Structures are given as structure tokens and as C-alpha cells.
Amino acid sequence: MxxxxxxxxxxxxxxxxxAACGNSKSQSTGGSTDSGSASGTFTVSTNGCPADATKELAAGETIKIGTSQPLSGPLASAGLGINGVRAYFERINRAGGINGHKLELVAKDDAFDAARAVSNAQAFTGPEKVFANLMQVGTPAIRATQPIYEAACVPQLWAIATSATLGHDPAGHRWTANVIPPxxxxxxxxxxxxxxxxxxxxxxxxxxxxxxxxxxxxxxxxxxxxxxxxxxxxxxxxxxxxxxxxxxxxxxxxxxxxxxxxxxxxxxxxxxxxxxxxxxxxxxxxxxxxxxxxxxxxxxxxxxxxxxxxxFRKDPADPRYKDDPAMQEYLKDLEAIGASKNAPVGNVLDGYNHAVLLVQNLKDAAAMKGGLTRANLMTAAWNTKISRPLELEPNNATAGPDDPYLVESGxxxxxxxxxxxxxxxxxxxxxxxxxxxx
CATH class of the missing domain: 3.40.50.2300 (Response regulator)
Incomplete structure (x- = not known):
């Protein structure tokens, strides 16, 4: 470097x-992510994928998102991030969803244990039939579940691991994307x-x-x-x-x-x-x-x-952001689901921010040829262009293998x-x- x-x-x-990549310079207020389409041209291959990976969601069909989190154990506080996801999903659903598709979050406890994360991933890709997995935490759990999501061609989106390579390899492991700097x-x-x-x-x-x-x-x-x-x-x-x-x-x-x-x-x-x-x-x-x-x-x-x-993002407990418009919107959305007491928790804002990111990816996928499919969603993630005002540097982008790191400053x-x-x-x-x- x-x-x-x-x-x-x-x-x-x-x-x-x-950062060498061209981060989007578009601006948004509050939680809005209508900042433009995907930023690059990398296309995720569907070779070896089941047919449903390229099947467009039927009109009005729910977008089911799975998340495996430490809802118990010593890191249960980190699992509170699901409240941030729910708050932003509810905001989108109140506005009519994404092209008429409502969002549904299916949360399962893994207690920060890789074996339990595997069981959850098998359920998500099996009977639950989720459209994507969001916010898997920790290198062991991500590595253990990655083959499951790859085999099913289900996006493992915006995973959280400090590994320098895990989730930053669209050419080799195209179905897993990491959200944090290494x-x-x-x-x-x-x-x-x-x-x-x-x-x-x-x-x-x-x-x-x-x-x-x-x-x-x-x-x-x-x-x-x-x-x-x-x-x-x-x-x-x-x-x-x-x-x-x-x-x-x-x-x-x-x-x-x-x-x-x-x-x-x-x-x-x-x-x-x-x-x-x-x-x-x-x-x-x-x-x-x-x-x-x-x-x-x-x-x-x-x-x-x-x-x-x-x-890398604004801390919701920091008095510097008391009057910040995006923070006010975040607090309002947490209040709408009865989770105001969790609003000062950093992991809750992280969950909200990851949901903002996923929604932009879904919107971009819906605008692609073939419509809202899992393959288009993964392609959109590797070509992200977004402005998230709760980040310290709001303008983030990925560009496939040329630049797979989303957040590049802090x-x-x-x-x-x-x-x-x-x-x-x-x-x-x-x-x-x-x-x-x-």
C-alpha cells in the first residue's frame, strides 16, 4: 500500500x-439509496447453478432474506444488528417494497458457532429457500457455509470478516462478498x-x-x-x-x-x-x-x-451526530419497530447500513436484463455504486475483480x-x- x-x-x-477505484460521487439524504445503477461490467457466471438461480421472482413474490447471527452467547450483543435490518426492511415495505416485492427477514441463532451456522445455511438454501443470506459474521462460519451457498448459487452478501481475502474474490468465490476492510x-x-x-x-x-x-x-x-x-x-x-x-x-x-x-x-x-x-x-x-x-x-x-x-461509520451513540439528518432517520426507523432502546448500539446501525446496501443491490438487480434473480443480485453486488450517509465516507463502490473492496477509507x-x-x-x-x- x-x-x-x-x-x-x-x-x-x-x-x-x-482508493484507485472511482467511488460514486452521487449524494443522497437519510437512508435513500437511489444513487444510480451498478458501477461496473463484471457478470457473475451461473455455470453449474440450479435453474432457479436465474429465475425471476414472480410478481408480488416476497423477497426472503436469511441471516445467521450470534443471538445467544458472549457475542449476543452483536446479534442485535438484526433490529437494524428489520427497521430498514420495514421502511422499504411501507413504501411498497421493491417493484412490489415485500422484504422478509428470517433470522436464526448460530451463537457464533460455525457448526450451527452450517445448519442454518442448509436450512436457508433448503426448506427456507431464501433469496440471499445477509451479514454472516466471522471467518470460521463464513468459510464453513461458503460451499453451501456456492452450490445453491445463493448470494452470501455483505459478510463480516477481517480476512484480507475471504469475500473479496469474485473470480474464485463469486457468491460471497465481504463488507468490511481487512x-x-x-x-x-x-x-x-x-x-x-x-x-x-x-x-x-x-x-x-x-x-x-x-x-x-x-x-x-x-x-x-x-x-x-x-x-x-x-x-x-x-x-x-x-x-x-x-x-x-x-x-x-x-x-x-x-x-x-x-x-x-x-x-x-x-x-x-x-x-x-x-x-x-x-x-x-x-x-x-x-x-x-x-x-x-x-x-x-x-x-x-x-x-x-x-x-468506518458514524457511531449512533456519538453526540456529534445528534442532529445528523441520516441519524435522525435511522432513529425514527428504529422507533417504528419498537426498538429505540437498541438504537445506540453500533451493531444495530451496522445492520441498518447493510440493509441499505442490500436494498440498493436488489433495485439494481431488478433493473437488469432478466429482472430480479439471484444471479443478477450477485452481479449487482460486485458492481455496486452507492451513497450511504451513515458511513464516514458515504460513497462506496465495487468493480468486480478489479476492485472487490467496498469500504476503502476510515x-x-x-x-x-x-x-x-x-x-x-x-x-x-x-x-x-x-x-x-x-
Missing amino acids: KIRPAAVATAGLLVLGL APVESKAIADYIAQTKPGASVVELVGPEDLAKDFHASFPKAAKDAGLKVLDPQTVPAGATSVETQVAAMVAAKPDAVFLETQPNYCPGFLTALARSGYKGIIAVNSSCNGAGQWISPVDPAGDGLVTPM EIVQYSAATKGWTTKSKFAFEGKTNQFK
Whole structure:
């Protein structure tokens, strides 16, 4: 990734090379996605697909969308994202649906377990006969279910994994698309921020047992060394651990200038409180899975005061966006389904934002030759052009194998326990080219 300097209003920091693909410059207000048709010409092959993959939905037929989520277990809070999907689906249905097709969400609990995700995928592609799967979470579950969706030619859309390649390979695995930037992008942004704040700093990683943590640990040490940082021995969290007190004590004992949390967000509150009890005064960085202030950080205030993290969308708990028109629309839509209490949760806004994206893909597919088919939906996803005002950079695009990464920019933000919100410290972006992370 090429680096060039750029000035930021709050800090002058290094920024990753700006995205090479042409993001849409069309604008929209609120949750509207009527920002134009798909952006490219890549067509998804239907070789080996069952006949129904290219069969147009009958007039008035419901568009059934499946989602397999951690609705129970330690990550159940993340599963609240289904409320955001439901809120936006209800908004579309109130307006008549998509070309007369109403949206229906079928949510199943996988408890963040790959085996249960497989069972759900078999049901979705079998008796449930979903039109697409939305928002599958985690590398193990996505890898385990990918062959099921591929065999059925059912779009596995806007999956959530920090892998650099999973869901970013339209040529090799055309039925799975990933919605978030990969771990190497966050690793570099965090390393650059630490280096700019304290040149030559020493840093310790807290590495979890999950694939997310492995993705960060595979990329952060190199990014840190390239930024001139000294990487100390990492601390690891054993599988099934419910506390990170021992690991945090060892991190602090190493007297690092900075610490970086590379775990799933359920460890975030304990990590912050343990650091606060130790009196640690260095730079605290956490990965973006922990960037929902109202969900993971504010409940342990003031322990997280001053921490930094990558951010790609507006945080619904951030008072900066209290009067934001798109945020007001989001809040109204959550209220309409009786889910206002969940509105400050970052994962709920994520679900809403992913639903906005899916609806645009469905509209684009409906306008294609052959109409609203699963194959056209997948083609639309790999040629997305959209403006989503709840993203920090609203204009996003994909262009098939030439540029399979949808979100290509973000910010390093700092949390304030006083405001319970964020301050932008720097901005970063990357060129979303295929295979650049291999």
C-alpha cells in the first residue's frame, strides 16, 4: 500500500494511498439509496447453478432474506444488528417494497458457532429457500457455509470478516462478498497513528483465540516495524477464557508505550477496566469490532477514556451526530419497530447500513436484463455504486475483480468519557486492488 502525507483538521498524519477505484460521487439524504445503477461490467457466471438461480421472482413474490447471527452467547450483543435490518426492511415495505416485492427477514441463532451456522445455511438454501443470506459474521462460519451457498448459487452478501481475502474474490468465490476492510488496513492505520503520536514507541499486542485476532497478529507486527515501532512479546488469551486480567498485568509489566487489543469485542470492557486498575497511562488502541461506544466502552467509563480505534461509520451513540439528518432517520426507523432502546448500539446501525446496501443491490438487480434473480443480485453486488450517509465516507463502490473492496477509507478516532463520543484524530484510505494483501 502506497503512503503519502495528508493534512487532517485535527492532526497531520500519514494516510494510506487513496482508493484507485472511482467511488460514486452521487449524494443522497437519510437512508435513500437511489444513487444510480451498478458501477461496473463484471457478470457473475451461473455455470453449474440450479435453474432457479436465474429465475425471476414472480410478481408480488416476497423477497426472503436469511441471516445467521450470534443471538445467544458472549457475542449476543452483536446479534442485535438484526433490529437494524428489520427497521430498514420495514421502511422499504411501507413504501411498497421493491417493484412490489415485500422484504422478509428470517433470522436464526448460530451463537457464533460455525457448526450451527452450517445448519442454518442448509436450512436457508433448503426448506427456507431464501433469496440471499445477509451479514454472516466471522471467518470460521463464513468459510464453513461458503460451499453451501456456492452450490445453491445463493448470494452470501455483505459478510463480516477481517480476512484480507475471504469475500473479496469474485473470480474464485463469486457468491460471497465481504463488507468490511481487512485487518491489514486497520493494523497499518493504528501503527501509523502510534508512530506519529510517539515515534519509536514500544507496543504490546493482546491476541485473542479467534480468527479475527489471528488476522490482526498476522499483519500488525510488520506494520508496526515498518512504522518504526518496537514490537514486544505479545500476550495471548486462551480459548474459553472469561477474563484477561492476567494478560493485562503482564502487558503492563513490560512497560510498553502502547497496547493494542486484537480480540473479539466481548473482551474489550474487561481489557479496559484491567488497564485502568493498573494505572496504565500509555496509548490504548482497540480494533474496530470494539468501536461501538454505547455497546462496549461507555458501560465501563471512565476506563476507556482516551483510547483510539479505527471507525468506518458514524457511531449512533456519538453526540456529534445528534442532529445528523441520516441519524435522525435511522432513529425514527428504529422507533417504528419498537426498538429505540437498541438504537445506540453500533451493531444495530451496522445492520441498518447493510440493509441499505442490500436494498440498493436488489433495485439494481431488478433493473437488469432478466429482472430480479439471484444471479443478477450477485452481479449487482460486485458492481455496486452507492451513497450511504451513515458511513464516514458515504460513497462506496465495487468493480468486480478489479476492485472487490467496498469500504476503502476510515478514521482513527479517540474516545472521551466526558462526552461519551469520539474525536477524529486522523484519516486513512487504501487502494482496493485484488491480491494486494497476499
